[in-house]
Amino acid sequence: MIEKLERPCVLPDDQVPPDVVKIGSIVTCEVEDGPCRTFSLVYPDDVDAEKGRISVLTPVGVALLGLRPGQAVEWFSRDGQRNHLMVVRVEDDVKDELAL
Structure with a gap:
């Protein structure tokens, strides 16, 4: 993941x-051994777990940046656990919704 931050x-x-994951995207992912999850990728000040808004600065947020539907990524959570997800759908920008 560090490589992504070094070569933006x-x-x-x-x-x-x-259909490219970026800040503001609504992303639906298939999670290994679990159901699909949908969330918005947001700036840290806009995080709201109850509304499915995760920070772009979390390990999963960084891992998803730039991906498109059909692409998969492995990432490590803060506790060191390896995770795998595949992007199923990307909806464009939710900036207007965040401003409400």
Whole structure:
């Protein structure tokens, strides 16, 4: 995951395809040995676990950045546990919803 942070590719919003995971995306993932989960990837100040808003700075948030449906990633949780998920669906930006 560190490699992702060391080589970022920053693009204007209008140049990022809507199916690429980015801050503000609503992401549905298949979780290994569990049900699909849907959540929004947000800035740390907008985190709300009850509403499914997770920080882009969490291990899973960093791991998902830049992925598209059909792509999978392994990541390590803060307790060192290995996890695996596959992106099923990405919905574009929820910034307007966050402003409410």
